[in-house]
Amino acid sequence: MIAIAMFITGAAMLLAALRLLLGPTIEDRVLALDTLYVDALALLVLMGIALESRVYFETALVMAVLGFVATVAVAAYLRRGRIMP
Template identity: 45%
Template sequence: MNVLIMQAALFIAQLMLALAMILCTWRMIIGPRAQDRVLALDALYVCAMLQVLAFGVRTGNTLYFEAALVIGVLGFVATVSLAKFLMRGEVIE
C-alpha cells in the first residue's frame, strides 16, 4: 500500500515537473524579449532542481540531493550574471 502511494505520487509529481520544464523551455524559445528568456531560464533551473530532488526520493538515494544543490547554485549564478548583462551590457566591470 505505502509502496503504491509513493510510486503513484512520485510518478505524477515527476510528470508535472517535466511538463513545467517544457512550459518554461517554450517561454524561453518564444521570448519575446531577452528578460523573458532569462526569467524562463531561472524558472527552468528551479524546476530541474525539484525534478532531481524527486529522483532522489524515487530512488531512495541521498546523493541526488547534492546534485540538486549544485543545480540550484548554478542556476542562481547564471541568472544573476545574465541579469547583470542585460543591465549593463557586460558581466565583469
C-alpha cells in the same frame, strides 16, 4: 504519487521551455532558463525520493548555485553592459 509529481514537474519544464523558445525579449528567455533550473532541481529531488538515494542532493545544490550565479550574471550584463562592477 511521486511518479505523478514527476510527470507534473516535467510538464512544467515543457511549458518553461515553450516560453524559452517563444519569448519575445531576452529577459523572457533568461526568466525561462531560471525557471528551468528551479524545475530541474525539483525533478532531481523527486527522483531522489523515488530511487531512495541521496546522491542527487549534491547535484541539486550545485544546480541551485549555478542557476543563481548564471541569472545574476546575465541580468547584470543586460543592465550595465558588463558583468563585474
